[in-house]
Amino acid sequence: MLPGVYGQTGAADGATGADWPHYGGTQLSWRYSALSQVNTANVKALIPIWIFQTGDYAENLQATPIVVDGVMYIITPRAQVFALDAATGRLIWQYRYPPVQAGNLRNSGVAVSDGKVFFGTRDNYLVALDQMTGRELWKTNVDDQKQCQCGISAAPLVVKDKVIVGGNGGDRAERGYLTAFYAKTGRVAWRWYVIPGPGERGNETWKGDSWKYGGGNPWMTGSFDAALNLVYWGTGNAAADFYDADRIIAGADKGKDVNLYTASVVALDADTGKLRWHYQEVPDDNWDYDSAYETILMDRQIRGRMRQTVVHMNKSGLTVVLDRVTGELLSVFSIPEVRNWITGVTEDGKLVGRNEPKLGKTDTFCPSVYGAKSWNSMAYSPRTGFLYTPTNELCNDATANDTKPVEGRAMMNAALTPKLPPNRTTYSHVDAWDPVTGRRVWSVPYKYLLAASMLATAGDLVFTGDPEGNFFALNARTGDKLWSYQTGAGHRGSAISYSVNGRQYIATPTGWQASILGGVAAGLFPEASFRLGSTLLVFALPEGAK
Amino acid sequence: MTRTLLLIAAGAVSFGQNLPDVLKQGEKVFAETCATGYCHGLRGTTGGAPRLVGRGFDPAFINNIVTRGVPGTAMPGFGESLPRPDVIAVVSYVASLNGVANPNIGAAGSAPAAPEIALSPGAARGRDLFSDATRGFARCSTCHELNRIGISVATPITQVPASASAARSLVTPHVSTATAGSEIMPVLVLSNTTRSVLLYDLTASNPVLRTLEPLSVKIAEGSPWRHASVIGSYSDAELDTILMYLREVVKP
Numbered sequence: 132m133l134p135g136v137y138g139q140t141g142a143a144d145g146a147t148g149a150d151w152p153h154y155g156g157t158q159l160s161w162r163y164s165a166l167s168q169v170n171t172a173n174v175k176a177l178i179p180i181w182i183f184q185t186g187d188y189a190e191n192l193q194a195t196p197i198v199v200d201g202v203m204y205i206i207t208p209r210a211q212v213f214a215l216d217a218a219t220g221r222l223i224w225q226y227r228y229p230p231v232q233a234g235n236l237r238n239s240g241v242a243v244s245d246g247k248v249f250f251g252t253r254d255n256y257l258v259a260l261d262q263m264t265g266r267e268l269w270k271t272n273v274d275d276q277k278q279c280q281c282g283i284s285a286a287p288l289v290v291k292d293k294v295i296v297g298g299n300g301g302d303r304a305e306r307g308y309l310t311a312f313y314a315k316t317g318r319v320a321w322r323w324y325v326i327p328g329p330g331e332r333g334n335e336t337w338k339g340d341s342w343k344y345g346g347g348n349p350w351m352t353g354s355f356d357a358a359l360n361l362v363y364w365g366t367g368n369a370a371a372d373f374y375d376a377d378r379i380i381a382g383a384d385k386g387k388d389v390n391l392y393t394a395s396v397v398a399l400d401a402d403t404g405k406l407r408w409h410y411q412e413v414p415d416d417n418w419d420y421d422s423a424y425e426t427i428l429m430d431r432q433i434r435g436r437m438r439q440t441v442v443h444m445n446k447s448g449l450t451v452v453l454d455r456v457t458g459e460l461l462s463v464f465s466i467p468e469v470r471n472w473i474t475g476v477t478e479d480g481k482l483v484g485r486n487e488p489k490l491g492k493t494d495t496f497c498p499s500v501y502g503a504k505s506w507n508s509m510a511y512s513p514r515t516g517f518l519y520t521p522t523n524e525l526c527n528d529a530t531a532n533d534t535k536p537v538e539g540r541a542m543m544n545a546a547l548t549p550k551l552p553p554n555r556t557t558y559s560h561v562d563a564w565d566p567v568t569g570r571r572v573w574s575v576p577y578k579y580l581l582a583a584s585m586l587a588t589a590g591d592l593v594f595t596g597d598p599e600g601n602f603f604a605l606n607a608r609t610g611d612k613l614w615s616y617q618t619g620a621g622h623r624g625s626a627i628s629y630s631v632n633g634r635q636y637i638a639t640p641t642g643w644q645a646s647i648l649g650g651v652a653a654g655l656f657p658e659a660s661f662r663l664g665s666t667l668l669v670f671a672l673p674e675g676a677k
Numbered sequence: 678m679t680r681t682l683l684l685i686a687a688g689a690v691s692f693g694q695n696l697p698d699v700l701k702q703g704e705k706v707f708a709e710t711c712a713t714g715y716c717h718g719l720r721g722t723t724g725g726a727p728r729l730v731g732r733g734f735d736p737a738f739i740n741n742i743v744t745r746g747v748p749g750t751a752m753p754g755f756g757e758s759l760p761r762p763d764v765i766a767v768v769s770y771v772a773s774l775n776g777v778a779n780p781n782i783g784a785a786g787s788a789p790a791a792p793e794i795a796l797s798p799g800a801a802r803g804r805d806l807f808s809d810a811t812r813g814f815a816r817c818s819t820c821h822e823l824n825r826i827g828i829s830v831a832t833p834i835t836q837v838p839a840s841a842s843a844a845r846s847l848v849t850p851h852v853s854t855a856t857a858g859s860e861i862m863p864v865l866v867l868s869n870t871t872r873s874v875l876l877y878d879l880t881a882s883n884p885v886l887r888t889l890e891p892l893s894v895k896i897a898e899g900s901p902w903r904h905a906s907v908i909g910s911y912s913d914a915e916l917d918t919i920l921m922y923l924r925e926v927v928k929p
Contacts, residue, residue, distance in 0.1 A: 190750075236750075269878075271885040272828045275818055278808055280753075302714055306810065316860070318881035322813060343811060493719075500715070501725070530719060532709050538810065540758065546712035546719040646751050647715045647725035654723030 142430035143356070143439065146513065146589070151198040151627040154240050154286040155508065158355040159428040162510035163587045164628035168635035169672060170590030174604045174614045176672050180636065181220035183667040187211050191642025192665045194240040195286060195584070195625040199262075203629075203638070204243055205667060208236035210252050214265060217638075218631040220669065224265035228252055237644075239352065239506070240286030240625075242294060245314040249294045251283025257296055257312060269317035274298065279305050280539040281348070290355045290362055290401050293320050297349035297364070302419070302543040304370060304536035307348030307393075311404060321404030325349060325366045325392050333391035341378035344536035346370030347393035351506050354426045354441070356455060361398045361407055363426040363441050363455065368416035369393040373488040373531040373545035375415055386481055389415040394422045396443045396453060408458030412445050412480075417488050418472050418529075419500040419543065420447040425508045427518070431567055433461050442511070442566050447472060448503030448522060451480065452566055464569030466562070467503040469524045469552040472496050488531040488545065497526035499549055501580075501648050508625060510585035510593065515607050517563040517572055519593045521581035524558050525651075526550045549651045558655075561585075561595060563610060573610035579659060580652050582644065584625035586637070596622025598643050598652060598661040602668070620664030623649070638669045696769070696780075703770025706763045711771075715751070721774050726751065729771055736772040736780050743768050796925055803922025806915050814882035815910035817919065824926050830865065830877055830884045837923040841916035847904035852879065857894040863902035882907065 145159025148166070156162045169177065185192060187207035197204045203217040210228035215221065231254045241250045247268060248260040258270040273296070274281055280303055287296040293311040307325040312318065325347035327333035334342055346369055353364035369378055369390040383389055391409065394416040398407040412422050422445040430439050433452070441455040448466035453459065460480045474484030488494060502523065509520040529545040536542055551558060557576035564571055579598055586594040587607060596602040598621035604614040621643025628637050642664035643649055652661055704720075711717045718724030743764055746754035755764055772780035796804060808818040808826045818827030821834055832851065838844040855864040855876060865877040865884075874894050878885040879902055908916065 267888050269885050269887045271883050272819075273883075274810075275808065275826065275828055278818070278826050279810065312883075316878065316880070317883075317885035317887065318878070319814065319883045328811065528719065530708065530712075532713075534709055541710075541714055543714035545714075546708045547714065547716075547724060548712075548718040548722060549724065650715075650725040650727060651723070654718075654728055 142437075143428055145428060145511070147629070149630045150200065151196065151629045152243065153197070154195050154242065154288065154352045155354065155425060156627070158288070158290070158357070160354045160425050160508070161427060161429070161513075161587070162508055162585060162625070163512050163589075165589045166628055166630055166635045167589040168630070169588065169592065169628075169637065171592060171606055171613060173672060174590070174592055177604070177614055177616070177637065177670045178673055179616070179668055180671045181669050183213070183215060183220045185211060185213065185665045185667070188642070188663060188665045190236045190646065191620070191623055191644055191663055192640035192667065193237050193624045193644070194640060196627050196638055196640070196667065197241055197243050198627065198629040199243050201631045204241050204248050205640070206238050206241050206250050207665060208238050210238060210250060212241060212248060212250060212260065212265065214248075217629060217636065218634070226260055226265040226267070228258070237284045239284055242287040242289045244289035244294070245292070247314060249287045249289065249314070251285065251287060251296050253282040253284070255279070255282050255298065257283065257287065257294065257317070259314070259317060271312065271317045273310055278539055279303070281305060285350055285352045288353050288355065288362070289314065293401075295353065295362060297351070299348060299350040302346065302370060302372070302541060304344035304538055304540055304542040305346065305348070306343055307346055307367060309349050309364060309399070309404070323399055323404040323406065327391065336380070336383070336389055336391045338378050338380050341536075344370060344538065344542065345378055345390060345393065346542065347390075349423055351423045351425065354428050355401060356428055356439075359439075359456060360401045361455070362401045363396065363398055363428065365422045365424050365426060365443060365445070366393055366395050366397060367423045368413070368419055368421045370542040371534065371536070371544035372417055372419045373529055373543070374490060374533050375417055376533070377535070379415060383415075385415045385485065387411065387414055394420070394445070396422065396426060396441060396451070396458075398455065398458060410451065410453050410458045410460060412443070412449060412451055413447065413482070418447065418496055420445045420449070421502075424504075424506060427509065427511050428455060429511055429513070429566075431516070433567055442518065444504060444509065444520070446500070446502030446505060447498055449476065450564075450566070450569075462567065462569055464564075466520065466522050466564065467498050467524060469497045469526065472498070488529055490531050490533055493528050493530040495526050495528050495550060497552060498523070499525040499527035500547060501525055501527070501549065501651055505582065505648065507582055507623070508584040510587035512587040512591075512607055514589060514591060515563070516565060516567070517607065518566050519561065519563055519585040519587055519607070521561050521583070521585065521595060522559060523580045524552055524555060524560075525580065526552050549655060551655055561593070561605065561610070563607070575605060575610045575612070579656055579661075580648060582648050583622035586626040586628060588628055594626050594637060594639070596626070596639060596641070598622065599659065600641070600662060602626070602639050602641075616670070618666075618668050620662045620666065634671055636669050636671045638667060641666050641668060699766050699769050700773055702763070703766035703768070703773075706759070706767040707770050710755070710759070711767065721771065730774045732775055734771065734775045736768055736777060739771045739775075740764070740768045743771070796922065799918060800922040800925040803918040803920070806911065806919050807922060812910045815907070817908070819882070820884060820907070823923075834923060834927050835929055837920060837927050841913040841920070844916050844920065845905040845908065849904065852900040852902045854897045854900045855894050856897070857889055863900040864896070866896060869896065
């Protein structure tokens, strides 16, 4: 059976097999491998099999490796792409994108399809390489980086004959969008603007010309349901955040549909890019909670009925379970322990007790703009039915200002200072949550901050790494730590599992991030050693032990 | 060595403005530009970017970083995007955070960026239309780079069409026709060697730079492609305004 399609049970199957073909594992974004050769009984025997050093130490290795037919494809923040023998680490080819003089380098990964390897660049090109040779086949400019200051850091999503990609820089004065290009030729197929233009439904939720600069960039990677032919994506918060007077209609009801379609989960027709439905998680997101993150497609029994759902979390830790056919809210829950931006959320998703930033005044908000969780992904195991997620307990002081938009300029209208919440000794945790009941099943605390993605496997294991360099495996049912390995550098990437010739491998990128969350962690924990790097480590059971 | 020299040069120049006012302005610029978002935090204490308090930075070093940025990091150069007085103020402010009692950076580091060409109000409107982001790919800057904005797909503009209709009916001699398998496409050929053919495919509204096998593609002179097909989002009045802009900035 192909991964990512409907299995014998009729439920969507988002498990990977020998390959790890997409950013989120399959297009359903579970980050779950059906391989079980490595399991709770033998994981303690895991050993490193091969190591690959990229040599590109700018902002470490954050990408999710892609594995297809025994070949691994990995990209560095400077857009150096490597094809490696996934069993041995032998270099097959490498490609170097010309150096770009632009800030905030990061890259979440490549996409592989149609005999090509696709990736986005910091200067805003989408590039296609020949999968066999690494030769450049086509490249096209998505938008003028000199003008918008935007770039592409997300892994593209391949959907049938198209490659879909959004742009980063959601906190700038620009109008976010997703663009689909034909995989074969690079020609544009469709573009969907997050913010509707004049005359389009939703534009009336914007004050004056603010729609032109309202942000909302869908800057991460979406999901795809082949049977429904719908693409799912999270959109960023409106710009500016912390100050809304220039973008919301005076007297607007903040309860629903403010500044559409920012801070939302959207479903688009895969062929045309037409909006099918939207669900706005944080109407008038004044706190930079950004809803741009992974959309996990799973089928679950809810209140006695099998539902096709999409599960999604934003940086506030607010997590919604939506019917992915209609966008109907089925369940909502909040994950972090420290929270003061709202006092609660009703069953129908209404935010209660909004703690709004005030112009010129310094207030403390929890969670912080760095997120209860940021772009690093959760994982979902159909065996346990749990979501696995890292959560940071962090606040920030914010002093709002009323800076006006200038095209391409930063538009995050607050001076921000991260702050540890009082009366705690640990500031993050790895949790298992039941998305149906919204109940936390287990939680493993950690002293510092966690920023790597989760990987779940059919061996009932959950893998992730910490900034001190430990890459570890937890029992997916209990949270017990079963194995840990010091990789030498912090973890800010996304681990995967795959197999070659019947042997299961676990691969993890390493290298802590210097800026943003990494900078915050260095400031808050000056005594700790969070090391940068750019190395891929691959583990397996010893030969003969499998 | 360079840093020392700059510091000496900086010390030799007097500051025209009252220092407390400069520091106050610097603190404001810092709060709105540097402390925001994922960056340095209020008063440079802590944030997503490095702490700036008490690092032993001298004014020339700070000025260099503020003006040029740090390549490969999130730190942009503000030499062109901030007015020079704001750069001076914010550098003085950050220097004060580093214990420099009398920051005086008027001549430190690089000179301010060359001023942009002063445009008439009509030409300024034309410049905005030239790169109007609300048009997506259907804007001039998708194919033309001018005055540091746009993608240089086409050769630099050296002649300005006389009128909107002349701009529409422009026939470029550079566009030819490529046939590759079942594809027939209007193209701009960049290079054609025995190893590869590099060309811009102009079929869709986004030009695609494609690398093709020489044996798989045939290039023929001429094409039915017309400039009118890519500037359809502009009215005649808008094109006239863009032409005003071109007349003021295009160097024949």
